[in-house]
Amino acid sequence: MQKKYPMSAWQAKETNATIAFSWLLLLRWGAVLCQAILILAAYSYLEIAIPIIFVSAIIVFEAVSNLFFSYLHRLNKIIPEWLFGLVMFLDVILLTALLYYTGGPMNPFTFLYLVHIVLGAVLMRPNWSWSLTVFTVMCYGSFFIIDPELLGHLPLMLPGGFIGGPEIEATCHPALAEYALLSDHMKLHLKGMLLAFAISALFIVFFVGRIQKALEEHQQTLVSLEEERARSEKLASLANLSAGAAHEFSTPLSTIAVAAGEMLHQLKDGKIDQGLIDDALLIKDQVKACKDILYQMAADAGKHLGEALEKHSVEYVVQHTLNEFSAEDQARIRVENEAAAISILVPFRTLVRTLKGLLKNGIEASQPSFQVSLRCFYDDTFLYFQVSDQGSGMDQETRSRAAEPFFTTKEQGKGLGLGLFLAQNVAEQFGGGLTISSQESAGTSVTIRFALDHIRIA
16 A cells, blocks of 8 residues: 655655755855855965965866756756755865865864755755765864874975964974864864764754654645545535436426336236337336436435445445446456455445446456456455456556546546546545556556445454
8 A cells, every 4th residue: 555645755855955956056156255255365365374276176166066057957947866965965075175275173164064964954855964964074073083194294385384383384284283283172172063063963954854854744734635625625516516416307307207107007008019118118217227327426426315334245245346237248357356255334335336437447448358357355454446457558647637536538428537536535435545556558457445444344
């Protein structure tokens, strides 16, 4: 059994990511501009010695990558998960490189890591957001793991002098060299900031993720309620239609039935031609058929005209359904009843009519030489009735709309497009639902399920 949602979890995430991606690109442009201004001010006016070539290369790379992602954003209406994740991870790497060359753990802008963590928690799936968080903490922690003595053996050309005096000029990176000269208390303070950052990041991802999940579930509930309301309105419209039809037809049909009965009685007494008697019998049969149709219209609209729940075995329900078909059609129906002995309490005529409709659809969709199967089975939760045919199948769009009211692919006059919609409505009234599995040129399988705690009595 598949749980039905208005949209899948990542579909909702992709929708959010698509909306936020343009703002993320603007944020990146703002970051490029601010970084360029800060680096220029630090280098030109504050006369702080920084590796201007490497820092400029990072900023240029950010700008070029942003142009590339902007181009991809214009080409694609939906932002895929991997692209959004790539941008987030790339931004963390670029921020780490920029911080590394502008102070390392002593740079006050290390808090900008939290921006990426919050964005990831809100817009990415849990496995992506947690991965981004762990990766970000590792990037921050790398400032404390890299040994300045090891870096001292790597040549790096820097403009001007070094911060901290000539005693650290032999070191590759002035900020890391200066970190090596800090007091133990200051080093402990900086490492404490790393620990505080890691704890804060984990708390943010955990609680923001929980809140986001709760909001999504609430949104899904609202959408489900809205769909249920719309379905109820359609059912109410059908109920009004059937009630109006019953009111309009009941009187003339009753009159016809009485007149046909009197005519038949007189014809029999007068020994009139048998053909007239047959016509009178036909009139009565057609009147009865019209009444049955009116009943079905009311039942289809969700009004079973006070039909009581009846206790029957699944075997009896299936057999009664088969009796509704001609001998020719019965020969084409193959039954696999694994729930024959189960007794259920259901509106009997409604269930029979529903199964008949599904089997009729399968017969009409298949070639005369092909069989249609009816399989009945159950598990701990549901009783299933599965009808499978060997017809032409459905494409994705048809399959997604098949259960909508008044949607049909049949020729005009051969169906109203209510069969699957009404079958789904009956199943949902008893705690179940309807699922459709179909592929083009591979047939269709329709399964309706009923919650056993709603219908089972033995």
